[in-house]
């Protein structure tokens with residue numbers, strides 16, 4: 001395999017006949033890896049189908065990632081969560097005492113559910129478990145709950161017990177430095193446990209953190225702490241532009257985040273990865289794709305992925321203006337990475 005790893009995420013199609021054709025197509029477009037989303041629905045109803053899909057990818061020499069797509073509402077992704085419907089007592093509780101549609105990292109039931117996800121990831125034969133954007137509930141991202149902006153999670157009974165154990169008192173309703181620290185430690189402890197469990201099942205681990213330069217309210221105070229987790233192999237980020245971003249923004253964000261990743265990855269012996277936006281790409285923004293890919297490569301990143309296959313053509317909420325053009329442009333950018341690595 002090339003020293004460079006490139007590939008797309010893939011979702012929405014579970015028919016092996018069509019997936020085989022798409023995998024061949026990806027390979028013709030300079031991919032040597034693929035990420036299959038492995039949602040709650042996939043694990044419940046498509047488990048052995050997913051195993052077939054991973055076999056098809058392996059037969060073709062592709063490296064296979066899977067991610068817990070929107071599991072419990074705490075990772076990135078568009079999938080719905082049956083876990084939340086069945087376990088309302090495992091939801092995060094906000095600082096005003098109201099639940100939010102996301103599971104709490106500290107709830108044993110959710111940790112058990114994630115162990116079942118890891119069993120599934122192992123069963124389907126994946127190579128890498130990708131922990132995508134783990135975060136405490138971000139109110140600004142939820143159109144229906146944005147009015148609660150200013151609140152924070154989590155004050156569920158389980159968090160109250162753990163907070164008392166760690167800090168020796170009742171959990172405040174105000175956002176104190178101890179609360180901030182508790183949230184940070186809660187996510188890290190979850191990732192530490194899950195990545196060790198993944199490794200014990202023969203899987204490698206990639207954590208995709210939200211871009212450090214974005215300073216989002218996801219609960220992690222110091223992103224560099226994820227590099228210290230014992231079972232982490234790769235650390236990624238995804239500085240996706242929005243509709244108003246210009247080329248200068250893309251250049252700065254990809255450069256800063258790529259350099260940050262490389263610095264911490266080198267110091268800790270991990271490998272950095274970066275994600276390029278291949279969804280909701282407006283026509284005039286297609287030039288950002290080769291720009292972001294080139295800047296990441298020049299910064300020293302050798303594992304470059306794009307979300308998602310075919311410019312996200314087949315999910316209308318994510319579809320790019322000209323998805324096939326996005327796909328061809330990303331393929332050319334991948335090809336350049338491989339050529340330069342020779």
Ligand SMILES: [Zn+2]
Nearest residue numbers: 104154156159
């Ligand atoms: Zn909680």
